[in-house]
Amino acid sequence: xxxxxxxxxxxxxxxxxxxxxxxxxxxxxxxxxxxxxxxxxxxxxxxxxxxxxxxxxxxxxxxxxxxxxxxxxxxxxxxxxxxxxxxxxxxxxxxxxxxxxxxxxxxxxxxxxxxxxxxxxxxxxxxxxxxxxxxxxxxxxxxxxxxxxxxxxxxxxxxxxxxxxxxxxxxxxxxxxxxxxxxxxxxxxxxxxxxxxxxxxxxxxxxxxxxxxxxxxxxxxxxxxxxxxxxxxxxxxxxxxxxxxxxxxxxxxxxxxxxxxxxxxxxxxxxxxxxxxxxxxxxxxxxxxxxxxxxxxxxxxxxxxxxxxxxxxxx
Amino acid sequence: xxxxxxxxxxxxxxxxxxxxxxxxxxxxxxxxxxxxxxxxxxxxxxxxxxxxxxxxxxxxxxxxxxxxxxxxxxxxxxxxxxxxxxxxxxxxxxxxxxxxxxxxxxxxxxxxxxxxxxxxxxxxxxxxxxxxxxxxxxxxxxxxxxxxxxxxxxxxxxxxxxxxxxxxxxxxxxxxxxxxxxxxxxxxxxxxxxxxxxxxxxxxxxxxxxxxxxxxxxxxxxxxxxxxxxxxxxxxxxxxxxxxxxxxxxxxxxxxxxxxxxxxxxxxxxxxxxxxxxxxxxxxxxxxxxxxxxxxxxxxxxxxxxxxxxxxxxxxxxxxxxxxxxxxxx
Numbered sequence: 001x002x003x004x005x006x007x008x009x010x011x012x013x014x015x016x017x018x019x020x021x022x023x024x025x026x027x028x029x030x031x032x033x034x035x036x037x038x039x040x041x042x043x044x045x046x047x048x049x050x051x052x053x054x055x056x057x058x059x060x061x062x063x064x065x066x067x068x069x070x071x072x073x074x075x076x077x078x079x080x081x082x083x084x085x086x087x088x089x090x091x092x093x094x095x096x097x098x099x100x101x102x103x104x105x106x107x108x109x110x111x112x113x114x115x116x117x118x119x120x121x122x123x124x125x126x127x128x129x130x131x132x133x134x135x136x137x138x139x140x141x142x143x144x145x146x147x148x149x150x151x152x153x154x155x156x157x158x159x160x161x162x163x164x165x166x167x168x169x170x171x172x173x174x175x176x177x178x179x180x181x182x183x184x185x186x187x188x189x190x191x192x193x194x195x196x197x198x199x200x201x202x203x204x205x206x207x208x209x210x211x212x213x214x215x216x217x218x219x220x221x222x223x224x225x226x227x228x229x230x231x232x233x234x235x236x237x238x239x240x241x242x243x244x245x246x247x248x249x250x251x252x253x254x255x256x257x258x259x260x261x262x263x264x265x266x267x268x269x270x271x272x273x274x275x276x277x278x279x280x281x282x283x284x285x286x287x288x289x290x291x292x293x294x295x296x297x298x299x300x301x302x303x304x305x306x307x308x309x310x311x312x313x314x315x
Numbered sequence: 316x317x318x319x320x321x322x323x324x325x326x327x328x329x330x331x332x333x334x335x336x337x338x339x340x341x342x343x344x345x346x347x348x349x350x351x352x353x354x355x356x357x358x359x360x361x362x363x364x365x366x367x368x369x370x371x372x373x374x375x376x377x378x379x380x381x382x383x384x385x386x387x388x389x390x391x392x393x394x395x396x397x398x399x400x401x402x403x404x405x406x407x408x409x410x411x412x413x414x415x416x417x418x419x420x421x422x423x424x425x426x427x428x429x430x431x432x433x434x435x436x437x438x439x440x441x442x443x444x445x446x447x448x449x450x451x452x453x454x455x456x457x458x459x460x461x462x463x464x465x466x467x468x469x470x471x472x473x474x475x476x477x478x479x480x481x482x483x484x485x486x487x488x489x490x491x492x493x494x495x496x497x498x499x500x501x502x503x504x505x506x507x508x509x510x511x512x513x514x515x516x517x518x519x520x521x522x523x524x525x526x527x528x529x530x531x532x533x534x535x536x537x538x539x540x541x542x543x544x545x546x547x548x549x550x551x552x553x554x555x556x557x558x559x560x561x562x563x564x565x566x567x568x569x570x571x572x573x574x575x576x577x578x579x580x581x582x583x584x585x586x587x588x589x590x591x592x593x594x595x596x597x598x599x600x601x602x603x604x605x606x607x608x609x610x611x612x613x614x615x616x617x618x619x620x621x622x623x624x625x626x627x628x629x630x631x632x633x634x635x636x637x638x639x640x641x642x643x644x645x
Contacts, residue, residue: 211415214372218410219430219481220403222396230418237420308420309465 001312004305012298019290020072024065027283034279038081055081055280072287078280087284091266096170097181098265101257102250104185109192110243114232116193117200121208122227124201132197139194144253148187148260155183165262184261188253192246199242203235210234237308244300248293323348323489323521324369325384329391331364331545333376336596338364340545341381343623346538348488351515351522353532353553355568356542357593362525365542366491369523370408371398386488404434407482409492409511413474413499417466424462427481434485449480452517453510472503479511489521496531508535529572533557541565544594544604551628561628561635563609564589603633611636 028034035052036043052058056067071078077087116132123129156164162183168176207213208231216226255267266285273281305312324346331339339361346352354362368379371390383390386405390398402408410416418426427449428442437445443462450458453476466474475495482490495511496504512535515522524536532539533553540550541564549562560566567589591608594600600607606616611634623631 211410211412212418215410215416215478215481216418217372217399218370218402218408220399220401220433222399225399230421233420234418310419310467 001305004312005302008298008301008305012294015294016291019294020069020287021065023283023287023290024061024068027279028061028064038277038279051081055079068283072284077284077288080278080281082276082278087281090269090281091285091288094264094266094269097167097263098254098258098267100181101184101188101263101265102254104181105188105192105253105257106243106246106250108185108189109196109246112189112193113196113200117197118204118227118232120197120201121204124205133201136194136197136201139191140198142191142194143256144187144191145256145260147191148184148257151183151187152261165260167263180261180263184257184263187260188250188257191253192250195246195249196239196242199239200235203238204231206238207231207235233307237304240300240303240307244297247296251289251293321348322346323350323385324523325382326369327382327384329365329368329379329381329383331361331368331373331377331379333378338377338545338596339368339379342547344540344547344550346489346521346523349519349521350538351524351536353536353539354523354525354542355527355529355532355539357527359544359593359596360542361545362542363493366408366493366523366525369491370402370406371395372402372408400434403430403482403487404485405488407485407487407490409475409478409482409490409495411494411497413471413478414466416478417474419466421465422462423464423466423469423477427477427484428462430481430484446480446484449484450477452514453477453480454506455480470503471499472507475499475507476510479507479514483514483518483520486518487520489523490515491523491525493525494527495524496528497526511535529557529569541568544599545596546604546631547623547629548605548631549629550623555628559636561630562605562632563611563634563636564605566636567608603631 035048035055035057039048039051049058056064059067068078075088077091079086080090116136120129120132120136123132152164155162163180164183165180167180170177204227208227212234213226213231216230217223221229251267254265255271257263258265258268259271266289270282270285270289273285322345324344326342326344326346329339329342330337342365344352354365356362364373364377367373367377369383369385369390371393373379379391381391386401388397388401390401390406393401417423424443424446428439428446431437431442431445432439435442447458447462450461455461455473455476461469461473461477466477469477475498479495492511496507499507508531522535524532526532536553538551539553539556540547541556541562542548543564549556549560549565556565557569560569567587570587571589589608594604594607600617602618603609603612603616603621606612609616613634615633619633621631621633623629
């Protein structure tokens with residue numbers, strides 16, 4: 001297991017390194033003088049040079065790259081060209097919205113999908129199983145933003161139970177923050193659940209036909225017991241992979257949800273900064289997101305090694 | 316206590332069917348306590364479905380009718396919950412493929428000792444030491460280390476011995492072995508059978524051995540039932556049935572067994588085979604299902620199903636082979 005974990009860790013570091021070079025080159029090397037791009041057409045050459053010098057943009061690219069990486073490693077993500085705010089501070093504030101949103105959405109999706117998918121697998125070929133398959137199929141087809149708008153119409157406008165959008169910060173009111181997250185999490189979670197139900201269903205169906213489930217029953221487990229005790233652990237193997245892949249989907253979903261519900265999250269911040277040509281902000285935050293996604297996949301791989309002894313010994 | 320206690324299994328008119336097909340068409344037999352019965356037949360004759368019906372483990376869509384008396388209850392009438400308390404305790408089964416039949420993600424020791432804990436009141440440590448003792452009885456090497464191994468880490472023969480240990484863990488009255496050596500290398504088949512044989516003998520439990528391998532039946536069983544297209548066509552003591560088969564299908568099976576006598580070394584094999592094929596379940600012929608392949612078939616065979624007669628030697632044939640006519644080959 002230790003060798004397996006070390007190999008996966010090395011792979012993770014390699015992937016992060018390649019990603020950092022790629023992002024740096026894409027954004028810096030895309031052409032043109034960054035300082036000129038930031039300041040716009042009407043800027044004087046003196047102003048451009050001053051900005052370039054102040055932010056070290058006049059130094060050779062490799063030097064800039066290593067400065068950036070060194071900063072990232074020590075927690076310094078750079079400063080905004082326009083407002084001179086620390087990117088780290090900007091990001092931290094935004095993460096207090098985005099992380100609860102994404103994580104709760106994923107967890108809600110799993111909480112719905114695992115029992116419903118298992119139930120659908122057990123009742124395959126019956127009317128209730130078919131109905132569930134149909135509902136999840138519809139759920140997959142529904143765009144996230146539309147789900148958000150519908151929920152907001154129902155609970156926000158019609159019933160008036162929850163805010164239709166906007167954000168109350170945790171420091172102002174924890175209850176208020178939770179209230180402003182309920183509908184976004186619900187929309188994200190429901191859409192995640194619709195996708196995951198189908199994977200859970202097929203994973204459980206596959207496991208149900210395995211000989212070892214029959215052995216478990218031959219040794220004294222009831223059908224349901226065998227499915228829950230032996231089946232789900234085996235079905236979780238493909239699911240872990242799927243959930244890892246869904247993380248990328250989840251981040252895409254948060255961009256839309258944050259926009260629909262006007263939440264000051266990380267995704268919206270990146271969008272705004274791309275529009276404002278805040279090179280450093282975009283570069284550092286995109287890098288953070290990439291580290292997060294690759295990190296999740298590292299965790300998935302390690303989890304896979306823990307769950308499946310065959311993976312540990314063969315790789 | 317009651318008369319049924321003397322028998323490990325009393326099967327009456329067992330029928331196994333799904334919505335479209337009937338795969339087992341009325342089995343009647345009795346397996347006495349501690350008895351050893353072989354069930355032979357080609358693929359598709361209904362052997363495995365019979366075994367799964369006895370265990371209450373039929374695949375989805377299949378249903379069993381009739382009565383199966385075992386340990387004072389009718390297994391067919393039991394709920395899944397009631398049956399589950401018997402499976403692994405009074406009636407056990409060893410499956411064909413030991414690799415796919417063991418849970419790939421749980422340690423072997425846990426898989427076996429959890430069966431003991433489920434059916435008896437012993438604690439974790441006691442169940443584990445019983446498991447190690449079982450492994451020792453199965454001649455498994457280094458039983459203590461094996462407890463912590465996963466199924467993919469050990470050999471096929473060892474896996475099947477683990478399956479046997481699991482089936483025997485709670486001293487069942489009956490163990491059903493469905494082709495237990497088919498998936499194994501020829502070199503370890505004998506060893507596994509020897510261990511199964513010894514363990515069954517030690518415990519005095521009844522054995523139902525399902526196979527298409529006649530020498531295995533000859534070596535391990537005292538009675539044999541020959542199945543064809545969902546029915547028993549011949550049944551009796553192994554030595555008698557193999558020496559003097561009465562049903563033409565049984566004779567055909569015996570004649571198609573390779574032995575040193577009928578395999579020619581120059582390649583011109585003199586091995587006999589039964590003409591034709593096993594009929595598919597959805598278009599079984601009327602009368603005796605074997606009649607299209609039978610040389611002795613007459614008008615009667617095409618219209619009326621021959622009943623399985625009673626007694627120690629049972630045959631379902633309108634024109635059974637007379638003992639004097641049969642070739643003594645065994």
